[in-house]
Amino acid sequence: MRHISWSGKTFDLFNYLALTLLMLVTLYPFWYVLVSSLSDPLWVTAQRGLIWWPEGFHLEAYKSVFKNPVIKSGYVNTLVIVLAGTALNLVLTSLAAYALSRPNLMLKNAITFYIVFTMFFSGGLIPFYIVVSELGMIDSLWALIIPNAMSTFNFIIMRTSFQAIPVSMEESARLDGAHDWTILLRIVLPLSLPVVAVMILFYGVAHWNSWFSAAIFLRSRELYPLQLVLREILINNNTEQMMSGISANNRAMVGETIKYATIIVATGPILLLYPFLQRYFVKGVMIGAIKE
Structure with missing residues (x-):
């Protein structure tokens, strides 16, 4: 059994205490929102301290939240954006990462530099809006999917992960008659499942939390x-549509709990997805970040 000195034990204890405190500070706001959304509106309005x-x-x-038709259409639109956007992201990121991870690709470094250059310099919001407008995607969900088809940061992680796969495996596959599609789909991606899971998490969360592009490009509220x-x-404190049947005297109090309930409804699904991908998270990021 490994002996741990008193200084090591003290250091570990300090780490546990610090991490526990950090966990409580991080989780309490969400717990506060959840508790407030389930409590009596009059009691929530009267509270001026911590709620446990x-x-x-x-x-x-x-019930009031799910009566709002905009919430229902918002859920449908978000699911379409997340599923279609993440699928497109994975396809394009995988193809680009595989191609630029091959040692024999011509102009590989120049193309990689061109892609990485976009991380530091961009045309700005106005040229971006003009491009989307000229492509006819204003007031369309495509404006939230196509322009964000690939993240340079995620591309670098996936490309570095693909580079870590031994070249001998590709050479053996080619001797057996495999082409690039076979190598990518049957060798590279199955060996890179942790990174693929991380990409799903990164892209999915980004699409789920995105609102700025929608505020710029969308005009119709049903979208x-x-x-x-x-x-x-x-x-905008816009809760009137969700308070039908509630007396005017109680609307201010009920409006607060409706806001809390809306936050839970909007953030709950993505939080429930995270535990299923968490075990791949650290491994995937480390694989894609260490070797370059």
């Missing part, structure tokens, strides 16, 4: 993604 447990168990705020609906409710 719900007062009663009330689901009226969630709003969930995060833009959430922003409208929280910043």
Whole structure:
């Protein structure tokens, strides 16, 4: 059994305490929102301190949220954007990473530099808007998918991961008659599943949380993604559509719990997805970041 000195034990104890404190500070805001969304609106409005447990168990705020047709359409639009966008992201990132990870590709370094250059310099918001407008994607969900088809940062992670796969495996496959599509689909991607999981998480979370592009390019409210609906409710205090049947005297109090419930509805699904991909997270990022 390995002996740990007193200084090592003290250091470990300090780390555990610091990480526990950091975890509590990180989790409490979400816990506060969850408890407030389930509590009595009058009790929530009267609170002026920390809240640890719900007062009663009330689901009226969630019922009001799901009565809002904009919330329902926002969910559908967000799912379309996440699924279609993430699929396109994975296809393009995998193809680019595979091609630029091959040692015999002509102008590989020049093409890689051209892609990485976009991480540091861009044309700006106005040229970006003009390009999207000229492509006819204004007021369309394609404006939220096509312009964000590949992330340079994610491309670098995936390309570095592909470079870590031994060249001898590719050479053996080619001797057996395999072509690039076979090598990519049957050798490279199966060996890079942790990185693929990380890409799904990165791209999926980015699409789910995105609202700025929607605020710029979308005009029709029925096309709003969930995060833009959430922003409208929280910043513009637009909860009137969800309080039908509630007396005028109680609307201010109920409006607060509706805001909390909307936050939970908008963030809950992506938080539930994370535990299934978390085991790949550290491994995937480290594989894609160490060897260059």
